[in-house]
Amino acid sequence: xxxxxxxxxxxxxxxxxxxxxxxxxxxxxxxxxxxxxxxxxxxxxxxxxxxxxxxxxxxxxxxxxxxxxxxxxxxxxxxxxxxxxxxxxxxxxxxxxxxxxxxxxxxxxxxxxxxxxxxxxxxxxxxxxxxxxxxxxxxxxxxxxxxxxxxxxxxxxxxxxxxxxxxxxxxxxxxxxxxxxxxxxxxxxxxxxxxxxxxxxxxxxxxxxxxxxxxxxxxxxxxxxxxxxxxxxxxxxxxxxxxxxxxxxxxxxxxxxxxxxxxxxxxxxxxxxxxxxxxxxxxxxxxxxxxxxxxxxxxxxxxxxxxxxxxxxxxxxxxxxxxxxxxxxxxxxxxxxxxxxxxxxxxxxxxxxxxxxxxxxxxxxxxxxxxxxxxxxxxxxxxxxxxxxxxxxxxxxxxxxxxxxxxxxxxxxxxxxxxxxxxxxxx
Amino acid sequence: xxxxxxxxxxxxxxxxxxxxxxxxxxxxxxxxxxxxxxxxxxxxxxxxxxxxxxxxxxxxxxxxxxxxxxxxxxxxxxxxxxxxxxxxxxxxxxxxxxxxxxxxxxxxxxxxxxxxxxxxxxxxxxxxxxxxxxxxxxxxxxxxxxxxxxxxxxxxxxxxxxxxxxxxxxxxxxxxxxxx
Amino acid sequence: xxxxxxxxxxxxxxxxxxxxxxxxxxxxxxxxxxxxxxxxxxxxxxxxxxxxxxxxxxxxxxxxxxxxxxxxxxxxxxxxxxxxxxxxxxxxxxxxxxxxxxxxxxxxxxxxxxxxxxxxxxxxxxxxxxxxxxxxxxxxxxxxxxxxxxxxxxxxxxxxxxxxxxxxxxxxxxxxxxxxxxxxxxxxxxxxxxxxxxxxxxxxxxxxxxxxxxxxxxxxxxxxxxxxxxxxxxxxxxxxxxxxxxxxxxxxxxxxxxxxxxxxxxxxxxxxxxxxxxxxxxxxxxxxxxxxxxxxxxxxxxxxxxxxxxxxx
Ligand code: NA
Ligand code: NA
Numbered sequence: 013x014x015x016x017x018x019x020x021x022x023x024x025x026x027x028x029x030x031x032x033x034x035x036x037x038x039x040x041x042x043x044x045x046x047x048x049x050x051x052x053x054x055x056x057x058x059x060x061x062x063x064x065x066x067x068x069x070x071x072x073x074x075x076x077x078x079x080x081x082x083x084x085x086x087x088x089x090x091x092x093x094x095x096x097x098x099x100x101x102x103x104x105x106x107x108x109x110x111x112x113x114x115x116x117x118x119x120x121x122x123x124x125x126x127x128x129x130x131x132x133x134x135x136x137x138x139x140x141x142x143x144x145x146x147x148x149x150x151x152x153x154x155x156x157x158x159x160x161x162x163x164x165x166x167x168x169x170x171x172x173x174x175x176x177x178x179x180x181x182x183x184x185x186x187x188x189x190x191x192x193x194x195x196x197x198x199x200x201x202x203x204x205x206x207x208x209x210x211x212x213x214x215x216x217x218x219x220x221x222x223x224x225x226x227x228x229x230x231x232x233x234x235x236x237x238x239x240x241x242x243x244x245x246x247x248x249x250x251x252x253x254x255x256x257x258x259x260x261x262x263x264x265x266x267x268x269x270x271x272x273x274x275x276x277x278x279x280x281x282x283x284x285x286x287x288x289x290x291x292x293x294x295x296x297x298x299x300x301x302x303x304x305x306x307x308x309x310x311x312x313x314x315x316x317x318x319x320x321x322x323x324x325x326x327x328x329x330x331x332x333x334x335x336x337x338x339x340x341x342x343x344x345x346x347x348x349x350x351x352x353x354x355x356x357x358x359x360x361x362x363x364x365x366x367x368x369x370x371x372x373x374x375x376x377x378x379x380x381x382x383x384x385x386x387x388x389x390x391x392x393x394x395x396x397x398x399x400x401x402x403x404x405x406x407x408x409x410x411x412x413x414x415x416x417x418x419x420x421x422x423x424x425x426x427x428x429x430x431x432x433x434x435x436x437x438x439x
Numbered sequence: 440x441x442x443x444x445x446x447x448x449x450x451x452x453x454x455x456x457x458x459x460x461x462x463x464x465x466x467x468x469x470x471x472x473x474x475x476x477x478x479x480x481x482x483x484x485x486x487x488x489x490x491x492x493x494x495x496x497x498x499x500x501x502x503x504x505x506x507x508x509x510x511x512x513x514x515x516x517x518x519x520x521x522x523x524x525x526x527x528x529x530x531x532x533x534x535x536x537x538x539x540x541x542x543x544x545x546x547x548x549x550x551x552x553x554x555x556x557x558x559x560x561x562x563x564x565x566x567x568x569x570x571x572x573x574x575x576x577x578x579x580x581x582x583x584x585x586x587x588x589x590x591x592x593x594x595x596x597x598x599x600x601x602x603x604x605x606x607x608x609x610x611x612x613x614x615x616x617x618x619x
Numbered sequence: 620x621x622x623x624x625x626x627x628x629x630x631x632x633x634x635x636x637x638x639x640x641x642x643x644x645x646x647x648x649x650x651x652x653x654x655x656x657x658x659x660x661x662x663x664x665x666x667x668x669x670x671x672x673x674x675x676x677x678x679x680x681x682x683x684x685x686x687x688x689x690x691x692x693x694x695x696x697x698x699x700x701x702x703x704x705x706x707x708x709x710x711x712x713x714x715x716x717x718x719x720x721x722x723x724x725x726x727x728x729x730x731x732x733x734x735x736x737x738x739x740x741x742x743x744x745x746x747x748x749x750x751x752x753x754x755x756x757x758x759x760x761x762x763x764x765x766x767x768x769x770x771x772x773x774x775x776x777x778x779x780x781x782x783x784x785x786x787x788x789x790x791x792x793x794x795x796x797x798x799x800x801x802x803x804x805x806x807x808x809x810x811x812x813x814x815x816x817x818x819x820x821x822x823x824x825x826x827x828x829x830x831x832x833x834x835x836x837x838x839x840x841x842x843x844x845x846x847x848x849x850x851x852x853x854x855x856x857x858x859x860x861x862x863x864x865x866x867x868x869x870x871x872x873x874x875x876x877x878x879x880x881x882x883x884x885x886x887x888x889x890x891x892x893x894x895x896x897x898x899x900x901x902x903x904x905x906x907x908x909x910x911x912x913x914x915x916x917x918x919x920x921x922x923x924x925x926x927x928x929x930x931x932x
Contacts, residue, residue, distance in 0.1 A: 030519040031534050032512035034503075035541055042544065051677040054552035057545065058671055061552075061574055062664045064499050067488045067787045070470060073463055073498065181793035248474050249790045249799055255470035278460045285459025288495075289502020290511055296499065299664075306662040307677075354662070361630075477799075481761060481782045488768055488785055559674070559732060561690050565768050565785075567912070570690065 015048045016310045019301075037297035044304040051307075056300050063299025064292045067251065068180065071170050073288040074254030078261040080280045082232075085265030085272050089134055090229040091116050097225040101216035104199075104206030106142050110135045110149075111156040111198045115191065118160020124382060124390055127157035136398060143211050150398060151408030154390045155416065156198055158379035161345075162191035168345055168375045171295070176353045176360075178367040180251075185433040186372045190423055197415045231264050302354045315359055325363045329424050332356050332370060333377050340381020348378060372430040373423060380416040383409060448508070448590075451583070455505045462494045462501075469494075489565045493573045500580025507587035510603030519609075528601045531609065535592040542585035549578040625658040625669040626682035633742040633808060634682045634832060635659060636866045637859060641680070644855045649848075674733040676837045684832050686769050692728045693913040697921045699771040700909060701779075701827040701902040705928045706895075708741070708868075711829060715739045716860040720923040724916070735841040738856050740863045741829040743806035743871040748819040750801045752886070754894050756780035756901045765791055765803040771909055775827075778902040795819055806830045811874035816882055822875075824889040825898055903932060 013021075019040035026036035038056075045053045095112045099105040113135060118127040132153040139149040161168050164184035173180035205211075217225075226233075238260055242248045248256055265272040272280070320331055335356070339348035353374070360370050382390045394405050423429055473487040506512050519527050519534075556571035563570050587604060594605040601609045624641060626634035635657070642655035663669055663678070666687040673681045674691075685698040697703065704711050715721070721739060729736040753759055759780035766772040768785045776783040781802070786794050794800040795818040803815060810816055844852070878885060890898075910918045925931045 028518050029534065030514055030530065032514045032538055034512065035538050038545065039541060042541070049677075052551070052675045053548045054555055055672060055675055055677055057549040057552040057574075057577060058668060059664060061496060061577065062668050064495055065492050065665075067491060068790070069495060070466060070491045073495070074467060074470065077463055077467065179793055180790070181796075245797065247478060247797075247799075249786060249794055251787070251790065252470055252474050255467045256474060258467045259471055278464065281463040282456045282460035285456075285463045285498050286502050286506055286509070286511060288463070289459070289499045290506045290513055292495065292499040293503045294513065303663060306658070309656065358630075477763070477784060481763065483782075483784045485768070485770070485773055485783075485785060488787070555675075559691060562693070564686075564690055565770065567770070 015044055015308050016305075016313065018048075019044055019304065034293050034297045037294065037301050041297075041300040041304050044308070049304070049307060055303075059300040059303040060296035063296040068170065068173070069292070069295070071180075071251045071254035072291065073284055074258055076287055077281060077284040078254070078257040080284050081258070081261040081265050081272060081277070083129060084276070084280065085261075086269045087117070087232045087264065090225075090232050092131070092134060094225045094229040094233070096214075097217040097222045100214040102203070103213055104203040104211060105213060106139055107144065107148075107152060107202035107206060107211075108199045110139060110152055111195055111202060114153060114156035115159045115163060115195050118157055118163055124157045124160045124379070127160045128153060128390055128394055131157065132394065132398065143209070144206075145209075145408070146400065147404060147408035148205060149408075150394055150400065150405050151412055152198070152202070154383045154394050154405075155409065155412035156195075157390060158383050158416075159191050159194055161375050161379035161382075162187035162194070162372070164188070166375060168349060168378050169371060171349045172353055172371045172374055176357045176367060176371065178371050181249075182368045182434040183371045183375075186368050186430040187375060188433055189429040190372060190376060190419060193422070193429055194416065194419050197419065198412070201411060201415065231268055234260075306354060310355075314355065320359060323363070325365050326424065328356075328359055328363050328365065329370070329373065332360075333373060333420055333424075336374050336377035337381045337384070340378050341384045345378040345382050348381070349374065366427065366431065368434055369423075369427045369430055373420060376416070376420050376423065380413060380420070383416075384413055452505060452508060455501050458501050459498060459505065462498045466491055466494045466498075486565045489563055496573055497576050500576045504580055504583040504587055507584045507591070508604055508606060510591075510607035510609070524601065527609075528595055531601045531603075532592050532595045535588045535595065539585045539588035539592065542581050542588065546578050546581035546585060549574075549581055553578060620653045622653055622655045622680065623658065623678040624655055624680040625663050625672065625678045627660055627666045627669065627684070627687075628682075628809075629660050629812065632812065633806070633863070633867050633870055636870065637740070637834070637863050638680075638682075640859060640862055640866075641855060644858060645851070648851050648855065670734075670835070673835055673837050676840060678837075679840050680737065680834060680836050682832050682834055684830065686767050686772070688833055688835075689769065691732050691734075692725070694725060694728050694915055694917050694920050695833070696769075696771055696909060696913060697906075697917060697924060698831050699769065699775070699828070700906045700921065701775050702895075702899045703906075703921075703924060703928060703930060704741075704829050704831075705930060706826050708864075710928060711741055712860070712864045714924075714927045715741060715831065716857075718924070718927050720920060720927060724920060724923065728916070729835060730838055733838050735836040735838045737834040737836050737841075737852070738859070739831055739833050740860070740867070741831050742867055743808060743830055744824060744826065745804050745828040745830050746807050746810060747802055747804050747821075747823040747825060748795075748810055748815050749821045749823060750795070750798070750819050752821055752888070753802075753823060754888065754890060755897050762802055763798075763800045765794065765800040770912065771905065774908060775902055775905050778905060779898055780901065791815065792818060804828075807871045807878070808874040811878050816878045816885055820884075820886060822878070822885060822887045824887075826890065826895050827898060827902070906932075 022043050023036040023040045026039055027033070041056055045051055045056055092109065092113045095109040095116070096106070099108045099112070102108065110131070114127050114131045117131050118124065136149050136153060140146060160166070164187060166184070166187060169183040169187060170180055172178065173183050238257070242253050242256060262277065266274060266277070318331070320328060335352055336348060339352055360367055391405055395402060398405070469484070469487055469490050473484045477483050519530050522530060553571050553574055556574065561570040562568065563573065590605040591602055594602045603609045622645070624638045626638050628634040638657045642657055645653055645655050658678070663672060666683060667690065669678065669681040670683045670688065670691060672678045685695045689696040716738065722736065726736045747753070749762065751758070751762060753762065756779055762781045763784045764776045764781035765786045766776055766783045773783045784800050786800060791800070791803050792814060795803065795815060802819070805813070805815065807822070810822070816822065879887070906921050910921065
């Protein structure tokens with residue numbers, strides 16, 4: 013059997029049997045080193061260490077740290093209250109609030125799972141009380157949280173930028189347009205759903221009440237402003253902004269809202285360290301794996317076999333979308349980006365495709381895949397947090413998946429939605 | 440005997456958690472300090488990147504051990520969740536032993552890597568300390584993590600129920616532990 | 620038989636031109652008995668990785684720039700000393716392709732690390748792209764200058780009067796755009812492909828440095844080759860010495876043309892001898908401080924190279 017087939021089988025079998033994800037990835041490399049490539053296996057470790065060494069990766073633990081701090085604190089609730097005062101009186105207003113809240117919190121935290129936890133917790137009971145079906149509420153929370161992937165900061169974009177050597181600053185700006193597009197589509201669907209199911213509304217708020225909510229949420233709204241503005245004004249690099257957002261999270265939750273104690277910060281840092289390790293061992297294992305496939309020139313063979321070399325750029329974009337979408341239905345998004353990006357990047361450059369557009373599309377696919385059965389990781393997070401059975405959690409997702417796929421198609425044909433902001437800022 | 444082992448591991452866990460927490464804090468302080476130095480004093484901390492790289496390697500290889508202890512490594516549990524209690528217990532023993540074996544093999548490889556770095560005298564570019572200092576934690580972390588998985592296998596063999604680690608039982612409510 | 624050649628640049632860049640021509644010549648001269656597979660940037664990891672891969676024998680040939688090689692063979696860092704190379708490129712070509720200091724002296728340091736030094740060649744002058752016009756050291760005051768994380772480069776740019784800043788290269792473009800940094804330095808072909816000119820206003824040729832790269836081979840592999848193969852590789856090297864010298868000049872000239880066309884308002888400044896002398900003088904102490912830091916044979920190597928390049932102080 014050739015190397016490609018062997019490691020694919022090894023990976024899939026170990027993955028499905030339920031081995032920790034680092035096992036399939038490294039076992040594939042061990043098999044390759046032992047039976048196919050006459051190389052000292054110390055290189056396997058060297059690649060693993062290399063994978064976690066890029067300076068830009070520091071952004072990941074820093075954003076997780078900031079997200080952990082705001083998740084523990086009051087930022088989430090204040091953002092919800094704010095959104096409700098503005099759209100609560102519209103039919104479907106609560107659902108729109110949920111979509112908006114998840115988007116805003118996702119923008120802050122950069123993590124879809126943190127968003128499902130932080131926003132889903134307080135919002136789902138409110139929606140159930142207002143008369144929404146649970147399957148709709150959960151599907152909305154899961155999918156709206158995925159917008160977090162697109163709005164900066166985004167861990168997926170950081171990893172794509174590092175592996176694909178694409179400007180992370182440009183990727184961040186490129187995600188905003190599609191993120192807003194999806195938010196609008198979801199909101200429209202929420203209003204439609206509420207009208208059809210006759211969901212009641214709450215009274216319109218006065219401007220005084222709205223003003224009060226703005227003041228209340230004030231410092232929390234500053235979060236995305238600080239992140240995007242800090243990069244835009246040239247105070248900080250995209251990597252550093254992650255560490256600066258930690259400081260802001262501390263100022264917000266510890267000093268202003270006083271919802272987190274100084275003494276709790278070290279405990280939060282420990283939990284951040286733990287999550288970082290769980291992700292980064294996969295980053296390292298993924299690097300080893302992509303070394304193996306590069307060394308054996310597997311991408312060249314696969315792309316040759318698919319007839320993609322020199323193919324039409326739409327065909328290449330379609331292939332990329334499908335590959336990332338399917339990958340994320342089964343595997344953790346970070347791993348998918350790590351494994352697939354090096355395979356496709358040479359093709360992207362040869363075809364003269366804009367790597368920033370590709371990065372945005374990849375991030376979108378990753379977001380969709382993470383919320384798509386059978387194994388989308390957000391579904392598991394939702395199962396764990398809401399304590400509802402698998403089928404109940406996935407039942408309401410099809411309309412959302414459809415809208416997300418539609419957004420991907422729109423993006424392919426109207427790339428300006430993504431490229432408008434980076435072009436204005438950087439080009 | 441067992442209680443001595445448990446005490447030892449508790450101690451190790453405390454050390455690992457302190458390392459994790461402080462590494463993350465130092466990473467944040469180091470990065471922000473670099474920003475302040477640049478914006479306020481137009482100079483940068485020349486070893487800032489290198490310190491962060493060292494910390495991230497430290498966090499990763501210390502953290503995988505603590506993650507194994509807490510049953511937090513990401514895995515796809517769809518298949519094992521479908522199995523009956525007896526079958527899932529057997530499967531868990533296979534998984535934990537297999538993972539331990541792989542980790543010990545990797546630890547062995549990493550000793551080879553570290554010793555080749557010691558021989559090469561390679562220095563880090565900024566601080567000019569021997570490069571192998573930054574990766575000494577790798578064989579340690581892999582070995583200790585391997586031991587955690589052996590303990591998990593033993594727990595599955597000698598105690599009733601299915602266990603992700605010797606501390607954490609695999610139940611529905613732990614489903615969030617499979618993921619971030 | 621398959622030889623693997625890994626370099627640290629993208630397809631079409633200078634190192635790739637060299638590797639592809641190497642592939643063509645080797646395959647031709649061995650009648651296809653040897654096939655050469657070329658790996659470009661990122662495929663096998665970072666610059667340090669490909670050098671380690673070569674010492675481990677996983678790849679047979681690789682490129683490394685002195686900055687990265689310096690962590691393996693510290694003496695090679697002398698090539699980072701400002702104004703070591705001649706202002707006359709014919710001299711540089713001659714010395715880099717056949718210097719006894721390099722191929723007899725430094726070569727031993729490589730062998731002790733399991734590497735065979737195959738060749739060295741210049742990829743072009745290191746050009747400053749800045750937002751502010753700089754023709755003398757005092758004008759560097761307050762300019763945040765991005766350099767690679769290497770003490771000698773940091774010291775050099777400090778001595779020129781700038782504020783050196785370390786930034787990962789992936790953030791250089793947006794860093795220039797947003798003024799996290801005000802300037803950076805690279806060969807012109809790279810400035811063009813990374814689009815750094817879009818976010819700066821001046822291209823300044825100060826003559827302080829050529830971007831030199833080193834092709835190394837695994838020492839055991841090289842020693843194990845038949846005499847015939849070794850002879851063939853020597854022939855290939857000398858043909859490539861001429862080839863790359865011209866290819867490099869052409870690539871850089873074309874890149875500069877494209878930059879001027881894409882951004883006509885960019886100002887290209889070639890410092891005159893007097894202006895260069897001011898920077899040379901400002902950085903006169905860098906060689907000595909490198910000798911102090913690195914030790915070993917550095918002092919002798921530096922002295923001998925200065926003599927060969929005709930740049931004694
Ligand atoms: Na985000
Ligand atoms: Na997934």
